Amino acid sequence: MLDPKHIEALKGIVGTENVYSDKAHLIAYSYDATRTRYEPDAVVFPRHEEDVSNILRYCNEHRIVITPRGAGSGFTGGALPANGGILLAMEKHMNRILEIDIENMVAVVQPGVVNMELQKAAAAAGLFYPPDPASEEYSSIGGNVSENAGGMRAAKYGITKDYVMALRAVRANGDIIRAGKRTIKDVAGYNIAGILIASEGTLAVITEITVKLLPMPQFTKSYMGIFPSVEDAMNAVFKSLAAGANPVAMEFLDSLVVHALKEKLGIELPEEAGALLVGDVDGNVAEEVEYQLHKLDESFKANGAIGFTVAQNAEEGKKLWYARRNASPVITIYGSKKLNEDISVPRSKLPEALEKIYAIGAKYGLKVPCFGHAGDGNIHVNVMVDGSNPAELHKGHEAIEEIFELVVSMGGTLSGEHGIGMSKAPFMNIAFNDEELALFRDIKLAFDPNNILNPGKMGLPNPA
Amino acid sequence: MLDPKHIEALKGIVGTENVYSDKAHLIAYSYDATRTRYEPDAVVFPRHEEDVSNILRYCNEHRIVITPRGAGSGFTGGALPANGGILLAMEKHMNRILEIDIENMVAVVQPGVVNMELQKAAAAAGLFYPPDPASEEYSSIGGNVSENAGGMRAAKYGITKDYVMALRAVRANGDIIRAGKRTIKDVAGYNIAGILIASEGTLAVITEITVKLLPMPQFTKSYMGIFPSVEDAMNAVFKSLAAGANPVAMEFLDSLVVHALKEKLGIELPEEAGALLVGDVDGNVAEEVEYQLHKLDESFKANGAIGFTVAQNAEEGKKLWYARRNASPVITIYGSKKLNEDISVPRSKLPEALEKIYAIGAKYGLKVPCFGHAGDGNIHVNVMVDGSNPAELHKGHEAIEEIFELVVSMGGTLSGEHGIGMSKAPFMNIAFNDEELALFRDIKLAFDPNNILNPGKMGLPNPA
Numbered sequence: 001m002l003d004p005k006h007i008e009a010l011k012g013i014v015g016t017e018n019v020y021s022d023k024a025h026l027i028a029y030s031y032d033a034t035r036t037r038y039e040p041d042a043v044v045f046p047r048h049e050e051d052v053s054n055i056l057r058y059c060n061e062h063r064i065v066i067t068p069r070g071a072g073s074g075f076t077g078g079a080l081p082a083n084g085g086i087l088l089a090m091e092k093h094m095n096r097i098l099e100i101d102i103e104n105m106v107a108v109v110q111p112g113v114v115n116m117e118l119q120k121a122a123a124a125a126g127l128f129y130p131p132d133p134a135s136e137e138y139s140s141i142g143g144n145v146s147e148n149a150g151g152m153r154a155a156k157y158g159i160t161k162d163y164v165m166a167l168r169a170v171r172a173n174g175d176i177i178r179a180g181k182r183t184i185k186d187v188a189g190y191n192i193a194g195i196l197i198a199s200e201g202t203l204a205v206i207t208e209i210t211v212k213l214l215p216m217p218q219f220t221k222s223y224m225g226i227f228p229s230v231e232d233a234m235n236a237v238f239k240s241l242a243a244g245a246n247p248v249a250m251e252f253l254d255s256l257v258v259h260a261l262k263e264k265l266g267i268e269l270p271e272e273a274g275a276l277l278v279g280d281v282d283g284n285v286a287e288e289v290e291y292q293l294h295k296l297d298e299s300f301k302a303n304g305a306i307g308f309t310v311a312q313n314a315e316e317g318k319k320l321w322y323a324r325r326n327a328s329p330v331i332t333i334y335g336s337k338k339l340n341e342d343i344s345v346p347r348s349k350l351p352e353a354l355e356k357i358y359a360i361g362a363k364y365g366l367k368v369p370c371f372g373h374a375g376d377g378n379i380h381v382n383v384m385v386d387g388s389n390p391a392e393l394h395k396g397h398e399a400i401e402e403i404f405e406l407v408v409s410m411g412g413t414l415s416g417e418h419g420i421g422m423s424k425a426p427f428m429n430i431a432f433n434d435e436e437l438a439l440f441r442d443i444k445l446a447f448d449p450n451n452i453l454n455p456g457k458m459g460l461p462n463p464a
Numbered sequence: 465m466l467d468p469k470h471i472e473a474l475k476g477i478v479g480t481e482n483v484y485s486d487k488a489h490l491i492a493y494s495y496d497a498t499r500t501r502y503e504p505d506a507v508v509f510p511r512h513e514e515d516v517s518n519i520l521r522y523c524n525e526h527r528i529v530i531t532p533r534g535a536g537s538g539f540t541g542g543a544l545p546a547n548g549g550i551l552l553a554m555e556k557h558m559n560r561i562l563e564i565d566i567e568n569m570v571a572v573v574q575p576g577v578v579n580m581e582l583q584k585a586a587a588a589a590g591l592f593y594p595p596d597p598a599s600e601e602y603s604s605i606g607g608n609v610s611e612n613a614g615g616m617r618a619a620k621y622g623i624t625k626d627y628v629m630a631l632r633a634v635r636a637n638g639d640i641i642r643a644g645k646r647t648i649k650d651v652a653g654y655n656i657a658g659i660l661i662a663s664e665g666t667l668a669v670i671t672e673i674t675v676k677l678l679p680m681p682q683f684t685k686s687y688m689g690i691f692p693s694v695e696d697a698m699n700a701v702f703k704s705l706a707a708g709a710n711p712v713a714m715e716f717l718d719s720l721v722v723h724a725l726k727e728k729l730g731i732e733l734p735e736e737a738g739a740l741l742v743g744d745v746d747g748n749v750a751e752e753v754e755y756q757l758h759k760l761d762e763s764f765k766a767n768g769a770i771g772f773t774v775a776q777n778a779e780e781g782k783k784l785w786y787a788r789r790n791a792s793p794v795i796t797i798y799g800s801k802k803l804n805e806d807i808s809v810p811r812s813k814l815p816e817a818l819e820k821i822y823a824i825g826a827k828y829g830l831k832v833p834c835f836g837h838a839g840d841g842n843i844h845v846n847v848m849v850d851g852s853n854p855a856e857l858h859k860g861h862e863a864i865e866e867i868f869e870l871v872v873s874m875g876g877t878l879s880g881e882h883g884i885g886m887s888k889a890p891f892m893n894i895a896f897n898d899e900e901l902a903l904f905r906d907i908k909l910a911f912d913p914n915n916i917l918n919p920g921k922m923g924l925p926n927p928a
Contacts, residue, residue: 194658416649446910
């Protein structure tokens with residue numbers, strides 16, 4: 001429990017109206033998308049960077065832990081105040097788009113800006129912000145940067161880190177740091193922005209983000225490839241890309257997901273579909289779109305596709321995407337609780353990885369519907385269990401651990417886009433050796449010697 | 465001077481034939497492209513990663529400083545053994561392309577591989593490695609990563625950091641670290657690869673590099689825009705890009721360079737050319753190339769261009785590029801010594817930046833021919849002096865310092881692609897405040913507590 005004198009001191013910094021310490025608010029800010037709950041001792045809403053600096057300096061001096069929070073939509077507990085202390089919430093004041101610089105094709109935003117707001121503001125200026133996590137309607141750019149969020153368009157356009165040009169951030173001691181520039185090239189000094197991305201609020205509190213914007217593509221079309229088996233679809237993924245196709249997105253649905261879509265939503269999908277690949281292609285000219293569709297059609301059919309559909313208008317495109325957009329909710333027919341992991345492997349390993357993941361599921365008697373961003377090797381693996389059955393839940397967790405071991409042994413990663421946070425922290429020693437984990441601790445202490453910033457996340461030490 | 469027992473110990477690690485300590489070799493390895501000389505105490509050629517680990521562990525224990533060296537082609541002294549000790553040279557053994565993985569579109573190389581060898585190996589597999597520093601024929605990928613090398617294609621394709629997917633590296637204490645994966649998405653743990661890029665050998669010794677490759681574009685054409693003035697050309701740069709043009713390269717030559725090209729090489733260029741923009745556009749389909757050329761033609765003419773030429777074949781393209789490729793050697797007509805800096809500003813600031821840079825030159829009575837990568841805001845600024853005249857050389861250095869102050873005040877950077885090394889270290893306090901420089905030191909010490917790795921570079925402390 002935080003000494004009330006600290007609450008008063010924080011009120012002195014940001015104003016009484018910007019500190020919550022009543023029970024109702026502490027409960028309201030105790031959760032994220034993991035549905036795990038940890039109450040902070042206080043929720044503090046900084047008004048600007050100077051507030052952040054003053055709060056951190058005070059907390060550093062008094063060894064009060066701080067958890068930065070964007071929209072609280074994370075899947076791994078990165079924004080949960082697991083050690084109590086201060087929840088530093090960006091949503092109330094630090095949520096403005098500061099600038100859309102059309103001339104230099106960049107946007108400058110505060111961390112609390114919602115991803116879709118940035119996409120819309122860019123589009124209104126004729127520009128394009130590609131990163132599109134599934135949470136785009138509510139997740140914040142600060143959270144996106146802290147977790148290095150991906151999304152569907154990553155196959156062609158990359159992920160959040162590919163768009164961050166500059167950051168402003170506050171170190172644990174209150175020092176304000178500028179990292180990067182509004183220039184394509186900048187090689188002066190260490191790449192501080194590079195290490196702050198994906199650091200999950202453990203190194204510094206991000207206060208301003210400058211991202212690159214692209215010209216808006218002129219033409220887009222949606223496609224769907226229909227495959228008899230997951231293996232065929234997975235072969236088609238890496239072989240079509242290696243053959244030169246460069247789709248915006250290449251999303252995968254396995255046969256369990258296809259079955260669930262028919263069963264629960266009555267979506268009409270081909271009888272014989274053992275797996276689907278759905279996506280978009282784009283270009284500045286119609287011929288580029290046709291080139292991409294031709295590449296995909298050709299490669300898909302060379303790899304066993306039994307159908308290739310192209311949407312001829314936006315409405316047809318929406319229909320093709322409807323299946324993908326509903327993949328996540330429908331699979332609850334296989335179990336009341338889903339243990340949802342977002343592994344990623346080199347694309348050529350997808351056929352083998354999926355085969356072995358299903359085998360692990362079978363071994364534990366659990367269904368494992370899979371879908372996701374096959375075009376970049378990132379698959380959402382859902383181990384479905386009866387949440388009210390502790391024995392089955394335990395089996396599910398054992399299956400997850402085996403899946404992580406498999407994925408890492410194949411050159412893959414624990415997380416393609418959700419981060420490590422709390423929920424994957426127990427598995428860090430599968431992915432990293434002692435020397436690598438020691439380096440992470442050394443970096444953490446270099447930025448934050450008193451371990452006040454989001455301690456205990458990512459397998460890093462809890463407060464002393 | 466290094467105690468001879470250390471030389472013997474190093475011979476014990478890598479073999480006698482892989483340690484040079486005779487005067488002739490120490491002189492041969494004392495230079496880089498800055499033409500400054502510092503002799504190491506020994507040159508050591510590790511055979512493999514394990515050698516690197518054993519060498520570093522030994523040197524860390526005995527506080528012997530180490531400077532990693534790729535091809536020694538750097539422009540800022542990053543690979544100069546300024547504090548003596550061991551020069552760790554990658555060129556002899558650690559120079560192999562380990563794998564071109566066509567299925568996953570990645571290459572795995574050792575640090576001593578020459579950039580062009582990688583480009584060629586990728587092309588032989590139908591793939592494309594875009595980063596093309598002017599030193600591509602001789603600089604090494606290890607050096608490219610350590611300095612985050614750019615190049616002409618950065619306007620469309622970005623720079624070295626945009627291609628590094630994974631690194632293996634050895635910390636000062638000998639620990640072998642794997643960073644990143646052969647996957648597009650990987651958000652587990654700190655982005656160690658992100659901070660090693662551009663760290664100029666001060667944090668770890670890179671032993672293996674995995675880079676992303678792209679499909680080879682099918683069509684390319686070269687163009688040249690002819691402008692009456694530098695201001696018109698600079699306006700055309702950012703306005704054409706903001707209008708949606710996305711050229712592979714957009715290179716700039718100012719009127720002093722144009723004059724020198726005519727004078728020294730007799731190149732035929734339009735009489736009225738006050739500035740030129742030269743570059744390539746590419747695409748998978750011919751229509752994309754035409755779209756890009758149309759965008760450029762239209763935007764250039766709307767911004768004062770008096771001519772726009774498109775090369776109709778490879779030979780014509782070569783002719784357009786001949787002027788750009790000879791920009792650097794011809795400007796010696798303005799002075800025997802060139803103080804060559806590679807500043808970068810947000811593109812919309814280019815007109816103002818160039819105007820003010822010429823004014824600084826005029827103030828000191830010096831010619832400042834400028835050329836370079838305007839499409840990404842990175843300009844090579846050449847303050848020309850009589851190298852045999854100490855007073856003029858001094859004036860030149862004063863002009864450079866003023867130029868750095870100007871550029872930083874405009875949101876630009878000390879270096880777009882050459883790095884800081886030794887030659888720009890004195891200017892670090894123009895670009896960074898005390899808090900930022902303190903963070904750099906803290907990070908350096910986290911990786912390398914005994915300060916043995918390339919100490920004194922980038923404004924970091926020299927050995928105690």
